[in-house]
Amino acid sequence: MSSQPLRSRRGRPPGRRPGAPDTRGEILAAARAQFAAHGYDGATIRGIATAAGVDPALVHHYFGTKERVFVAAMELPFVPADVTGAVIAGDQGGMGERLARLFVSVWGNPVTRAPFLALIRSALGHEMAATMLRQFVRGALLSPLASVLTAPDRELRIELCASQLIGLGLARYVIRIEPLASASDEEVIALVAPTLQRYLTAHLPGP
Amino acid sequence: MSSQPLRSRRGRPPGRRPGAPDTRGEILAAARAQFAAHGYDGATIRGIATAAGVDPALVHHYFGTKERVFVAAMELPFVPADVTGAVIAGDQGGMGERLARLFVSVWGNPVTRAPFLALIRSALGHEMAATMLRQFVRGALLSPLASVLTAPDRELRIELCASQLIGLGLARYVIRIEPLASASDEEVIALVAPTLQRYLTAHLPGP
Incomplete structure (x- = not known):
């Protein structure tokens, strides 16, 4: 603990009081x-x-x-609870499109997608980082979204949506395969929203 | 070049002739x-x-x-041209399921998915690695698959499939969100194949 003040002193902006x-x-x-x-x-x-x-x-x-x-x-650009509410609000028939729209708006901006890319990159290299990402995604993003669905397999449904969106993010914004990378946001939303909507509310094959 | 024999000598199996x-x-x-x-x-x-x-x-x-x-x-576990043929062969109405089945069989095995994870991880951190992965995926995987489709937007269709499969791989095998991670291969194939089939052959909204 004796080195803490020294560590804090480095990188302190000029003018800050010594010892704070x-x-x-x-x-x-x-x-x-x-x-x-x-x-x-x-x-x-x-x-x-x-x-x-x-x-x-x-x-x-x-x-x-x-x-x-x-x-x-983790320098995430928003608190998940603040955005999942917008997806949940409204009719369930439009939830797929709202989810696609939220995703494209967050991942379309390099500043807001960067921390998520960093989390995924860590998860690809470190077991504990994968565990941390899994627990956080589940607790903060997936469970709140699943809570509004009534189907018994609602968690699986939300995770299928997550799988489509994670892959869309990597293919469109990281690997940048064309023409997917240059398609307009509205086109991508129109293409992917029915997939999400099917996962959310359509009849799915059971185990 | 004078250091080549020295570099080669390290790590050479016992019994190899000096100088080879x-x-x-x-x-x-x-x-x-x-x-x-x-x-x-x-x-x-x-x-x-x-x-x-x-x-x-x-x-x-x-x-x-x-x-x-x-x-x-890159120590990939197979030559893409050797496996895309199996997806292309047969009726187009079953192509989504064949693609899902191939993906699950490759990514379900830690040994065969490892090099792909390494490529994605590099792409997340390095611009040139992303370029390399994009060009390879496009040339070796996407273009051969797209070649059998007749729709003018066939490349976009294959890339939408790729986006679903990349995300499925990360969600199921890396982040391992449950219950998706523990669902049986057959269940996952049945859930995802209709998404792939829609991207491949259904009417899609235009730009």
Whole structure:
């Protein structure tokens, strides 16, 4: 702990008072380490606070929930709960299109897709990163979306949607195969929305 | 070039004659460097031969085509032309299922999916690796499959299939979201084949 003030002093903006550590930054650094070591489900606000040498109340004060600590630590461009609501709201017959539209708007912008690409890249190389991504995606994105469906296989349905969207993101924005990469957003939404809608609400073959 | 015999001597199996360089290995190392530097389309048999210090005829002798040099250099588990034929053969109404079945059989085995994951991981981090993967996927996988379709938007159709399959691979075998990861191969094929079939042959909304 004796080296913490020194670590904080490096990279501090000019004019900051000596001795005032970057508490928020320390918490985020501790959070990244805790999520990497224990996965999303295993990491706790208390554990992050202990690793950062602060009181858990301070973590709550800065971020609120564990989901929001994760969003800040991974520099995600939005809090999932803030966007899943827009997909859920409205008739279920239009949910496929709303989901496609949200995805294209997030992944169409290099700044907002970058952190998701970084998470997927980590998951491709590290078992624990894959676990962390799985738990976070499941808890913060898939479960809220599945909660509005009534079919008993609703989790599988949302995951099939996720599989189409993850692949669309890689093919269109990373690998950039043509003509898919240059197709207009509206065309891509029109092409993919029926796939998502089928996964969400159509009759699917059982196991 | 004076260091080649020394480099080759390391890692040589016991009993190999001194002075006989690992020509095949030298060619593959040169090929990896050439593909990385110039992309799949930009690399040539001649350029690979020059970099390896051998005659182009020797590269042809060992590997035949540039596609096969790439397959060997990237340690891909099969030559794409050998498997696309099985998807193309037969009625077009069953092509979606044959494509899903091929994909699950390749990605269901950790050994055969590993090199593809490595390619995707590189593409996520390096612009030239993304270019290389795009050019190879397009030339070796997508174009042969598209060639049997008659619709004017056949390339887009195949790429939509690719987007579903890449995402299925990541969601099921890397991120491993449940219940998708534990669903049986037959169930996954039955769920995804109609999506692929729609992309391949159904009426799609135009641009």
